Amino acid sequence: MALAALALNCTLKVSEAVSSTDKLLHEVLSELGQYGISGEVVRVVDLNIKPGVTSNEGSDDDWPALRKKILAADILVFGTPIWLGQPSSVAKRVLERMDAFLGETDEKKRMPPFGKVAVVAIVGNEDGAHHCHAEIFQALNDVGFTLAAGAGTYWVGQAMGATDYKDLETPYDKTVQTTRMLASNAAHLASLLKSKAYAGV
Numbered sequence: 001m002a003l004a005a006l007a008l009n010c011t012l013k014v015s016e017a018v019s020s021t022d023k024l025l026h027e028v029l030s031e032l033g034q035y036g037i038s039g040e041v042v043r044v045v046d047l048n049i050k051p052g053v054t055s056n057e058g059s060d061d062d063w064p065a066l067r068k069k070i071l072a073a074d075i076l077v078f079g080t081p082i083w084l085g086q087p088s089s090v091a092k093r094v095l096e097r098m099d100a101f102l103g104e105t106d107e108k109k110r111m112p113p114f115g116k117v118a119v120v121a122i123v124g125n126e127d128g129a130h131h132c133h134a135e136i137f138q139a140l141n142d143v144g145f146t147l148a149a150g151a152g153t154y155w156v157g158q159a160m161g162a163t164d165y166k167d168l169e170t171p172y173d174k175t176v177q178t179t180r181m182l183a184s185n186a187a188h189l190a191s192l193l194k195s196k197a198y199a200g201v
Contacts, residue, residue: 003190005032005039006073007121010080010091015043020123020165024155024175025079028121031183037075037190042066044090053099063097074190075117076145078136082124082156087132095136101143108200111144115197117190118145119182122154123165129154146193148185153178 007025022041029039047062056064070076080091101111118140122129133152141147155165155175165172 001191001194003035003037003074003187003194004072005029005037005075005077006069007039007041007077007079008070008094009041009043010045010078010088010094011043012045012081012083012088012090013043015046018166019043019081020155020167021079021081021121023166024121024123024153024179025077027171027176027179028077028079028119028153028183031180032075032077032187034183035187037187039073039075039077042069044094049090049093049097051093051096053096055097055100055104067097071112071116073116074194075119075186076113076140077119077121078140079121079123080132080136082122082126082128082132085126085128085131087122087135091136095139098139098143106200110198110200113140113144114146114200115193116145117148117186117193119148119151119153119186121179122152123156124154125157125161125164126159127156129156146189148182148189150178150181150185153182 011019011021050057050061080087120136
């Protein structure tokens with residue numbers, strides 16, 4: 001059973017800049033690859049994701065195409081840096097656009113992401129990883145994604161420090177272990193949901 005993943009990089013940096021979030025997302029995709037799951041990373045800030053809470057906010061809105069990719073994937077890997085203890089503004093924009101899923105149920109009251117697995121990857125040089133996970137977990141679950149056990153991986157550097165995740169010369173062991181378990185659980189759950197969908201009501 002072929003499975004696919006889509007990783008959303010919600011960094012504030014455009015593609016020309018090196019991103020710590022990008023590094024962690026590629027590590028997640030590499031671990032998912034151990035289970036035969038293909039994937040790609042999309043840097044959301046490169047797109048024109050307009051503000052709003054519908055699935056299409058006009059002719060120059062890039063959300064409809066990104067929405068299509070999100071719903072085509074079996075696993076969504078949601079990545080964000082921490083800024084001021086919060087998920088990035090780009091991450092919040094994506095979640096706001098997903099609000100439209102609440103009103104797009106099928107005849108059995110199932111939202112479009114029903115049967116899709118979500119995991120979250122966070123990087124930062126300050127505290128806030130658990131807070132960001134909590135915010136994003138709740139939002140993704142609200143709009144129909146299923147969270148795998150241990151659905152979050154992260155790296156947080158020294159408070160007010162200058163070292164970013166992308167600058168580490170060797171992988172941080174605890175993050176590596178957490179990412180590996182996240183991938184195993186996500187692959188398992190995605191396989192189950194693909195073989196037997198939620199029944200709805």
